[in-house]
Amino acid sequence: MINIELDQSGMTNENSPFQSSSTDMAEIFIRRRNKIIAGISVLRDSPFQHQEMLRLNAILPVAELMTFDIFPDPLISFTPKEQEVIHLVREGASNKRIALQLHVSLSTVKTHLRNIFTKANVTNRTELVSSCFWIFK
DSSP states (O other): OEEEEEEEEEOOGGGOTTOSSOOEEEEEEEEETTEEEEEEEEEESSOOOHHHHHHHHHTHHHHHHHHHHHSOOTTOOOOHHHHHHHHHHHTTOOHHHHHHHHTOOHHHHHHHHHHHHHHHTOSSHHHHHHHOGGGGO
C-alpha cells in the first residue's frame, strides 16, 4: 500500500536551498509501508492559491501509479514457474499453449495464474502484462 501526502509550507529566501525568489513550496511525499520512497517539491515565487492546491491534490493518484512502475514492490516474489507463466502470458500464449510448453495440466496453469493475479494485485492478463514489465528487465 502506498500513501501519498501533500504538504504546503511557506518559504523565505533565508531558508531556501535554492537562493532564488521562491516564497512557497508544496511537497508530495510518497510512502510505502511508512517509509518515504519518493518525493516531489514544487517551488513558487508566489503563494499557492486554493485552486492550485486542489489541482496538486488531483494529480496524487497519477503520482501513485507512476511509483508502481518505477518502484515495484520488492515483497512480491514469484516462483520460477510463475515467472515462466508470466513470460508466456507476455508473449500472448493461451492457457492451453502454456500447459503444453510447461508440461503441466490446464488446471495447474489456471492455478498459477490465480496465484500470480493475487500476488500482483491484478484481475486479468492485460493488467498483469502492463504491471509486471519490470520483472524481466
